[in-house]
Amino acid sequence: MIEQLRKDFPLLQNLVDEQPLCYFDSAATTQKPQVVIDAVNQFYHQENANVHRGAHTLSAQATTKYEAVRDKLAQYLNVQRNEVVWTKGATDSLNLLAYGLTNILGQDDVIVLSPLEHHANIVPWQQAAEKTGAKIALLPVSKEGVLDQSAAIELIRDTKPKIISLCHASNALGNIHDVKQLIEASKPYGTITVVDGAQSFMHLRPDLKALDCDFFVFSAHKALGPTGVGGLYGRYDLLNNLPVYQTGGEMIDTVSFTGTTFRNAPEKFEPGTPNICGVIGFGAALDYLTSLNKNELLAYEQSLHQYLLTRLRQIDGIKIWGDNKNNIGVVSFTYKNEHHFDIATLLNSYGIAVRSGHHCTQPLMAHLNITGTVRVSLAFYNNQQDIDSFIAALMETIEMLEE
Structure with missing residues (x-):
């Protein structure tokens, strides 16, 4: 069902720097289906x-x-x-x-x-x-x-x-x-x-x-x-x-x-x-x-969120913030002392669209004693292939940052 729904969103078919777009910024704004x-x-x-x-x-x-x-x-x-x-x-x-x-x-x-x-x-x-x-x-x-x-x-x-x-x-x-x-x-x-x-x-x-x-x-x-x-x-x-x-x-x-x-x-x-x-x-x-079943979409988003958490936790140096049990499908992370903007910029060269910064929550970042995070925000039009592409790009990004 999800693969069929993805076809309803024309922008998801685009390329970024000749790379397939993996859109992980739905907390900022969602993509629009063709009917809209x-x-x-x-x-x-x-x-x-x-x-x-x-x-x-x-x-x-x-x-x-x-x-x-x-x-x-x-x-x-x-x-x-x-x-x-x-x-x-x-x-x-x-x-x-x-x-x-x-x-x-x-x-x-x-x-x-x-x-x-x-x-x-x-x-x-x-x-x-x-x-x-x-x-x-x-x-x-x-x-x-x-x-x-x-x-x-x-x-x-x-x-x-x-x-x-x-x-x-x-x-x-x-x-x-x-x-x-x-x-x-x-x-x-x-x-x-x-x-x-x-x-x-x-x-x-x-x-x-x-x-x-x-x-x-x-x-x-x-x-x-x-x-x-x-x-x-x-x-x-x-x-x-x-x-x-x-x-x-x-x-x-x-x-x-x-x-x-x-x-x-x-x-x-x-x-x-x-x-x-x-x-x-x-x-x-x-x-x-x-027109879409609320419970089915929510269950799918939750399973996708858990898959993303599992893949990220396999990378040494990743710190994931927030409540990862009661969550709408957002993963906000830092990596060692690397700057969140550098990570997001390099990910973009692989077609990975994430958000970096304080996300208009400066008091929260001050409370956490960090300047910002890399935020991956999911929606039902994402799939495991998106996450696999993101993890592969993140691993290469980390390798470049540590050279």
């Missing part, structure tokens, strides 16, 4: 029009297709359609939340984060804390980069936080966090719970009703969709009570020079012309994902 590319092309070739309020046929058709994707997304996440806001992506969604939730924060209120967070889930909350006098508390993480779950629950009980914002899965290390347990631990304190689902959206397909978080953010481009579009789920009463984040057309109820009133969520958070083709392309990605 076709959906975007078709929109601009045959359907291009602005959405909402248009009386002409093209506008009505575009609006219908655009809003149908909101329904698909709500079904995918097991939420209501009016709880889904279109944004530019997870970063935009987190900024919207940090801005909107500032009004519930006061002096010495606590915002709980973890050292594993992406910068997009740190800096907006820092800004909110600076404005309000709130404090940021960090969940405990081991020297290997693994969240201490029991100590985390104790910290929640001790601090009784106003807000908790945590990644469902780490972009840098791939750790899957038991956010449901942490959400449950925070319930007695009325804590607002925010889950960064940028990495979990595709791999885990979370049921948000079961997860029981207050807010959830994601990016389409990390789930086979186009760049520049993503979303925010919010429990409706909380979502609708947030102040408007940006203003413009479409989100307006009435405007006069004596005052303006706004529509209810989700429209109040969607000013201006949206990324129509991005949303429609994302709809094609959702159709593609939901």
Whole structure:
């Protein structure tokens, strides 16, 4: 089945420096199946029009297709359609939340984060804390980069936080966090719970009703969709009570020079012309994902991850970071004292696409006392041959570095 699915992704057939491409950077952005590319092309070739309020046929058709994707997304996440806001992506969604939730924060209120967070889930909350006098508390993480779950629950009980914002899965290390347990631990304190689902959206397909978080953010481009579009789920009463984040057309109820009133969520958070083709392309990605068996894909990704770990552990000098048992399929490693950028650059000459650096998690790298890692991030369109090619290239890379 996987070999057939690989044919759906045209870029995987490309060569890099005359070498077959082995794409291991899906945590940064996934490749796009042909159906997504076709959906975007078709929109601009045959359907291009602005959405909402248009009386002409093209506008009505575009609006219908655009809003149908909101329904698909709500079904995918097991939420209501009016709880889904279109944004530019997870970063935009987190900024919207940090801005909107500032009004519930006061002096010495606590915002709980973890050292594993992406910068997009740190800096907006820092800004909110600076404005309000709130404090940021960090969940405990081991020297290997693994969240201490029991100590985390104790910290929640001790601090009784106003807000908790945590990644469902780490972009840098791939750790899957038991956010449901942490959400449950925070319930007695009325804590607002925010889950960064940028990495979990595709791999885990979370049921948000079961997860029981207050807010959830994601990016389409990390789930086979186009760049520049993503979303925010919010429990409706909380979502609708947030102040408007940006203003413009479409989100307006009435405007006069004596005052303006706004529509209810989700429209109040969607000013201006949206990324129509991005949303429609994302709809094609959702159709593609939901046509595939979730459990089969997850089992395949997990088996591929274990195969990669086994091969890497056979190389002396490799240090693998993070939680390798509860993982979405990311391996983040260092090799002796060699620089991660040098390793990644040499691997590229073999057609191996990996990411190197701090992965927008500088506080995590400081906690681990390293400058960065080489990150191999898997998706279901990878196979064992990709991994074998990577290991062979890595062995030759190491040999060159040690000459």
